[in-house]
Amino acid sequence: MSGLRDRMNRLRGNSASEDTKMFEEIVNERVENEAVSEAEAMVEAEEHIDEAEEVLSPKWKKLGVQLQSNETGQFLLRKIVYPLDYQHGTHTLSELGLVAGKLKAFHPGDDKTAEANQIMFLDLETTGLGVGTGNVPFMVGLAYQGEDSIIVEQAVIRHPAEERAMLAYLAEKLNDYTFLATYNGKTFDWPVMQNRFILNGFHRGMWQPLHLDFLHPARSIWRNTLASCKLSHVEEERLGITRLDDVPGSLAPQLYFEFLATGDPDTLEGVFRHNEIDMLSLVSLAIRFGHLLDDMEAATFLRPDQPEEMVRTGLWLERMGSYKLPDILFEQVVRSEIAAPSALLMLAARDKKAGNWGRAVLLWQKVIIHSSLAYGIYSIEACTELAMYYEHKQKDFQTALQYAREALEHMGSQPLQRRDKKKSAELEALRKRISRLTGKAERYGYLK
Structure with a gap:
């Protein structure tokens, strides 16, 4: 009993x-x-x-949770509907429909078009951090666009026996969409879901989406300009979203185990809200990247205002096949008086690869002029690049030798660099370059 x-x-x-x-x-x-x-x-x-058992306790109902049943069993489902005019931080949800097509750039080789109603957003709350079979998603957050709204669904299991019913529901629902939008989903969320589908016998005809993983462009653009590329940090610093009394995602497993021990639904209230904001932020991030890919010249508020972020944004856009906005951003960096040497060198490397030697030389020279003693390491790279340029492109061996010697002088002011094997190899290569250039300069009468 x-x-x-x-x-x-x-x-x-x-x-x-x-x-x-x-x-x-x-x-x-x-x-x-x-x-x-x-x-x-x-x-x-x-x-x-x-x-x-078909009637949930009032505590579940207070959270907006309903009991769902299918032929495999039961699970819980919470559904929240946001009108398209809802503003989440900087962006309004209706903007997704305006720029969704630009997200096709993530899969240029596929003939499927990206439309707002074909994108499924996914974020998991799991019992652990790995992608192995022991990690169970106890809450699966979904977001998708309806006729006049963005709908957030959160499927929850109260115990392991309900997982199969939840997966049956998800397997059927996901098949209606073409694109899967996540944040680190290629590495974590989707592999975890694939494992659970396979373990529960849903591997036949498993959904094969076109993945939109927004962590990768976030890292490409904000790697050095933000303290962290975690979604909660990106949304606060770049999407105008502020979370109040948020439960950190790292605490979600602990709270779920507490729920299993007590059976009290209130324990999961903060997890529901955390996941809900994650879903809306994913939509906002899709909007932001869509706008950037759309080369929106008029939407100046979306453009980065830090030189390094300008360069990184432009480089990412070029990799995605978009060229109009990068040209604007790169020119702003060239004219900037506050651009760090690292940003200038990054852009110079891009121009060197593209054969835009005029601007590359200008950027290397600018690095040397604006580099202080603290930035000696950047001057070494700039001088070395100029030495190679004048030797191989201009055949001006005297100027090349001057830059090579200047690079050696900067390297000598960085004694700690000599302890590094890579830097020691670079030092030896630079000495050989100076020796070679000295010989060429003497041969052609530049030196007596």
């Missing part, structure tokens, strides 16, 4: 005393009024409780 009471407690969210009282009332009433045996009354009580 105690096992049945525990089962009632887990599934219905009632206290142990309430469960005991309910069970005993059912049994006693049948035994006294119907003259049945206690064993028969217990069977009938269990049937009564099975029916009662």
Whole structure:
């Protein structure tokens, strides 16, 4: 009888005393009024409780959670509908429809078009951090565009037996979409889901989406300009989103295990809200990257204002096949008086590869002029590049030798660099270059 009471407690969210009282009332009433045996009354009580399981406790309903059933079992589902005019930080959700097509640049070789209603956003809350079979997604967050809204769904399991029903629901729903949008989903979220689908027998005809993993462009653009590329940090620094009293995602497993121990749905309230904001932020991030890929010259507020971020944004856009905005950003960097040597060298490397030697030389010279002693390491690279340029492109061996010697002088002011094997190799290569250039300069009469 105690096992049945525990089962009632887990599934219905009632206290142990309430469960005991309910069970005993059912049994006693049948035994006294119907003259049945206690064993028969217990069977009938269990049937009564099975029916009662279909009704969730008020605590679940307060969270907006409903019971979902399919042919494989039951799980919980929370659905929140946001109108398209809802503003999440800088962006309004309706903007997704305007720029979704530009996200096709993530898959240029595929003939499928990217439309807002074909993108499924996904974010998991799991029992651990790995992608192995022991890591179970207890909450699967989805977001997608309806006719006039963005819909966020959160599928939740109260215990492992409900996972198969949840996966059956997801397998059917995901097949209606072409693109999967995540943040680090290629490495984590989607491999975890694939493992769970396979383990539960849903591997046949498994969904094969075109993936839009926004972590990769976030790192490409903000790697050195933001303290962290975590979604919560990116949304605060670049999307105008501020979370209040947010439960960190790292605490989600601990809170879920606490829920399993107590059966109290209130334990998961913060996890629901954290995941919900994650889903909206994913939509906002899709909008931001879509705008950048759209080369929106008029939307100046979207453009980066830090030189290094300008360069990194332009480089990412060029890799994605977009060239109009990069040209604008690169020219702003060249004219900037505050651009760090690292940003100038990054752009110079791009120009060297593209054969834009005029601007590359200008940038290397600018690095040398603006580099202080603290930036000696950048002057070494700039001088070395100029030495190679004048030797191989201009055949001006005297100027090449001057830059090579200047690079050696800067390298001598960085004694710690000599302890590094790579730097030691570079020092030796520079000395050989000076020796070679000295010989060429003497041969052609530049030196006496």
